[in-house]
Amino acid sequence: MHDEVVRNGKAAPARSSRMPRDQRRLQLLDVAGRVFAERGYHNAAMDDIAEAAGVSKPVLYQHFPSKLDLYLALVDRACEEIVEIVREAIAGSSSNADRVEAALGSFYQFVAQSGRSFRFVFESDLTGDATVQARIWKVHQDLAEAIGQTIAQDTGVAPARARLLGISLVGLAQVGARYWVGSLRDEMTAEEASQLIATLAWRGMRSFPLI
Structure with missing residues (x-):
């Protein structure tokens, strides 16, 4: 992973390094599974999942067009x-x-x-x-x-x-x-x-x- 970036005096989560598409998809599913299980579908946001996975929202949406698509994959x-x-x-x-x-x-x-x-x-x-x-x-x-x-x-x-x-x-x-x-x-x-x-x-x- 890259080093943390300091923004507004706070350390922002490090972004994950690049990985093969299939491997990234599995990683996103694992992270999303934890977030959904802890917060429930309605209280979990794509922002939360992207942050927990250390990726940008555009990267998350490249793999899953919507929160429902991500949930259905799980x-x-x-x-x-x-x-x-x-x-x-x-x-x-x-x-x-x-x-x-x-x-x-x-x-x-x-x-x-x-x-x-x-x-x-x-x-x-x-x-x-x-x-x-x-x-x-x-x-x-x-x-x-x-x-x-x-x-x-x-x-x-x-x-x-x-x-x-x-x-x-x-x-x-x-x-x-x-x-x-x-x-x-x-x-x-x-x-x-x-x-x-x-x-x-x-x-x-x-x-x-x-x-």
Whole structure:
């Protein structure tokens, strides 16, 4: 980074040195994610994000034409992350009980390890926006589909019923994980919490045929 510049007797934030466009975009997303998570969408300004990133506003707008575009990019990144985590968790075991535990545990992994990015999927303060709402609904459907396909294959349950079971498990997992990270993180580990909820879910799932 360049040295700080003194303006009006105060040290102005140093501007970031030049970096490749893709790397700059990732850096801006990381900084914006922190600012949005701390202040919320409506209270965060592009000026705040540019200053925190050490870039000028024109540089920020070169990558993201508006604050909404920047926020949507963060939503998309968080959505892709949770879907990939869940799919990998399901594919990592052939045991049905282990699959249930892994699928539910992946939500706890996400909220524990993704910093505050889980809020863009599960606690967005911009759900009134139709574009954001559509993205969040789609990720819930994608998760329900991934889990539902496994349920259908392992139980013989009809696809529509499997999707309903899948979306119900998504709801169970994400609400529990959010509560854990906000209220119980000091009392139990993510693994302990997810195993507890997996036990609850498995006692219901194992009653279906072929499980």
